[in-house]
Amino acid sequence: MDRTGRDGRTRVRDEGVRLTGRDLGAALGERATLVQFSTAFCQPCRATRRILAEVAGMVDGVTHVEVDAESRLELVRRLEILRTPTVLVLDASGRVVRRASGLPRRVDVIAALGEAV
Numbered sequence: 001m002d003r004t005g006r007d008g009r010t011r012v013r014d015e016g017v018r019l020t021g022r023d024l025g026a027a028l029g030e031r032a033t034l035v036q037f038s039t040a041f042c043q044p045c046r047a048t049r050r051i052l053a054e055v056a057g058m059v060d061g062v063t064h065v066e067v068d069a070e071s072r073l074e075l076v077r078r079l080e081i082l083r084t085p086t087v088l089v090l091d092a093s094g095r096v097v098r099r100a101s102g103l104p105r106r107v108d109v110i111a112a113l114g115e116a117v
Contacts, residue, residue, distance in 0.1 A: 018094045023075060024065050031061030032116040033090040034109065037069045037081045044103040048085040055109045061092075062113060091116040 021027045024035060034052045038045035049066060056064040069076050069084055079088070082101070089098040089112040098112040 017079070017096045019088075019090060019096065020094055023094075024067060025072075026065045027063065028065075028090065028094055029056070029061055029063030029092070031059070031092050032063075032113055033094070034062065034064045034113075035088040035090060036064065036066045037072075037076065037079075037084055037086040037088075038066055039069050039084045042084045045085045047103055048087065051104060051106050051109060052087065055106060055113065059113060059117075061117075089113060089116050 019028075019035070024033075034056055036045070036048055036052055038049070049064075052064040056062045067075065069081060075081075085103065086099065086101045087104055087109070088096050089109075091097050097116045100108070100112075
């Protein structure tokens with residue numbers, strides 16, 4: 001979810017990036033938002049959708065928003081989404097606090113939510 005810089009220190013790629021409901025085409029969660037970038041042909045996207053929906057259903061104030069990467073290319077480029085599924089965890093203000101690519105583990109999503117709320 002993070003990237004290591006040349007100095008060997010870990011830095012968050014999305015530091016300072018904020019998204020709005022308008023950016024996503026859906027309302028943000030009251031406490032946090034799980035944003036999933038998917039494509040129609042992506043097999044792991046289906047499993048990711050189930051995991052994120054389940055976690056969002058377990059935690060009050062958390063919303064899961066799925067974004068079709070093919071129809072939102074401007075946003076994909078702006079956020080440097082390179083593969084699907086990519087998941088962004090947003091705090092209540094829409095700030096990106098975590099990013100992951102590939103099929104996430106439920107425990108990792110819950111841990112990332114802990115950081116966001």
